[in-house]
Amino acid sequence: MVFRSGNKKIDIASGLFKRSKKGDKGKFTALLNSIGYRGDTNQAWKDYLSL
Amino acid sequence: MPVCECSVTLKNSGTLGCMPIQDVARRLIIVPIYDSSNALNRIDTSSIPTNTQILALINNSDDKARFYPLPLMENVTNERADPIIQSFPSGKNIKVRDGEKTFTGQLLLLGADYAGQIEGYGCAEVGAYIVDAQGNLIGDKSVTGYLSPIRIDKATWDVRTVDTKDQEVAYIQLGFQWKSSVKDSDIGMLMYSDFASDVDWLDYNGLIDLYGTSSAASTTGFTMKVTTLFGSVANPKVVTNLDSTDFEIYNENTASTVTISTMTEDPAGTYAFTFTAQTAGNICQLRIASTTNGYDDTNLRSVDVTL
Numbered sequence: 001m002v003f004r005s006g007n008k009k010i011d012i013a014s015g016l017f018k019r020s021k022k023g024d025k026g027k028f029t030a031l032l033n034s035i036g037y038r039g040d041t042n043q044a045w046k047d048y049l050s051l
Numbered sequence: 052m053p054v055c056e057c058s059v060t061l062k063n064s065g066t067l068g069c070m071p072i073q074d075v076a077r078r079l080i081i082v083p084i085y086d087s088s089n090a091l092n093r094i095d096t097s098s099i100p101t102n103t104q105i106l107a108l109i110n111n112s113d114d115k116a117r118f119y120p121l122p123l124m125e126n127v128t129n130e131r132a133d134p135i136i137q138s139f140p141s142g143k144n145i146k147v148r149d150g151e152k153t154f155t156g157q158l159l160l161l162g163a164d165y166a167g168q169i170e171g172y173g174c175a176e177v178g179a180y181i182v183d184a185q186g187n188l189i190g191d192k193s194v195t196g197y198l199s200p201i202r203i204d205k206a207t208w209d210v211r212t213v214d215t216k217d218q219e220v221a222y223i224q225l226g227f228q229w230k231s232s233v234k235d236s237d238i239g240m241l242m243y244s245d246f247a248s249d250v251d252w253l254d255y256n257g258l259i260d261l262y263g264t265s266s267a268a269s270t271t272g273f274t275m276k277v278t279t280l281f282g283s284v285a286n287p288k289v290v291t292n293l294d295s296t297d298f299e300i301y302n303e304n305t306a307s308t309v310t311i312s313t314m315t316e317d318p319a320g321t322y323a324f325t326f327t328a329q330t331a332g333n334i335c336q337l338r339i340a341s342t343t344n345g346y347d348d349t350n351l352r353s354v355d356v357t358l
Contacts, residue, residue: 002294008317011295016312035317 001048008035014051073240074183076127076156077253078120079225081169082200084176086116093199094190099241102249109255110344120255121169124156124225129181131235151204151228152235157213158223164281166210166223168260173208173227182252185243192239201238202230261290261351263337272325273356275337289320290346297343300324303355304333333358 002011010031017024028048029041037044082092092115094100100108111117132150139145158165178200181189190198207228215221243252259279267274282288295314302309315323329335335356339348 007319009292009315011311011314011316013295013310013312031313031315035315 001051003032003035003037003039003044005035005037005039010035010037012048014048017048019049071187071240071242073181073187073189073238074185076129076154076181076189077123077184078182079124079154079156080180080182080188080200080252080255081119081121081172081177082180083115083117084178084200084202087113091197091199092116093194093197094188094241096196096198096241099245099247100250101247105250105252105255106344110258112341114347117258118255119172120252120257121225122158122161123253125159125222127154127156129154149231149234151231152233153207153226153228155224155226158225160220161223162214162221163212166212168280169223169225170208170210173205173210176202176205178202180252183240184253186252187240187242188246188252189238189240191233191237193234193237198239198241201233204228204230256345258345258347259290260347260349261339262287263351263354265337265354265356267323268356268358270328270331270333270358272323273335273358274321274323275351275354275356276321277337277351278320291316291319293322293343295324297340298322298324299338299340300326301336301338302329302333303336304330309335329358331358 001014002009012028012031017028019025025045028045032039032041032044084092086092105118108116108118109120129152131152134150135147136144137147178191180198180200183189188198189201191201192198204227207226209224209226211224213219213222213224243250246252262278262280264276264278265273266276277290277293278287279290280287293316295311298311298314300309300311301307309326309329311324311326313325317323324337335358336352337348337354337356338352339346
């Protein structure tokens, strides 16, 4: 799933992170932060898991 | 002069009320005469290619079977010179042979970078389909059942750049002669209406060569700046906005594809990949996925990334 921030973009493979795995949400959020993502990271996490 | 058959009978001379005739040429589709198995590249008129099949021809991994659409052209001329005549004292002029047919056209707003891409076409046995302003595809119909690329006399292939002037844009002047074996009566066309409605020969673009510079390689990832030949020598134009599905990472040691976990594009044209840990010292290639059209990744693949 692709997330964008300005000209930056991150594409995270589906299934890489799981709801049930401890720490995955933090890793996911860290990836979004690495591109300066300004959207709602909780919503992004939900969107990612719903794939 | 042309060899006449002794048993020739005159062909009938009627015309239809509306005779389809080709419009001004707008584009050339350069095609090698033979593919890598020495088979002729040509269109079987009993099986008109679909848009998908045309895209497959343009993206063909066999570069000797590939179609190479050139950009749209202006100021096109495609004229046969006056025949060679021998004159006799009686005043009789006998035609010795047809004049050569010469094609010229201008590729606008293009310069030396692009000229370098196409000047080598004059070193190979190639032909061309002409796409006219209506989208008709013009070729050589001399072999029944096929529309073949019109053969080009490769020794006459001439590419030259014309630089920007105070009141004129830069362009590439392309010129060549068709092979003298191609007669005017050999030329035929597939009309735009012969193709499916989603086919527009005026719209197709040729492939773009990709190059890469790798950095930050580790066992779990690497970064690749994906560039083209165009633009600044120091900072060539990059290729932006590709998705992870446009790429494949291939581990040459394990001879297998590595699944991309994440791909970050930052800055534009620079892609950082992560994947599950590979063995240190393994060599990976970044490739363009076979399902992604528009790019030739031959040079990109040649960048060995040592993890």
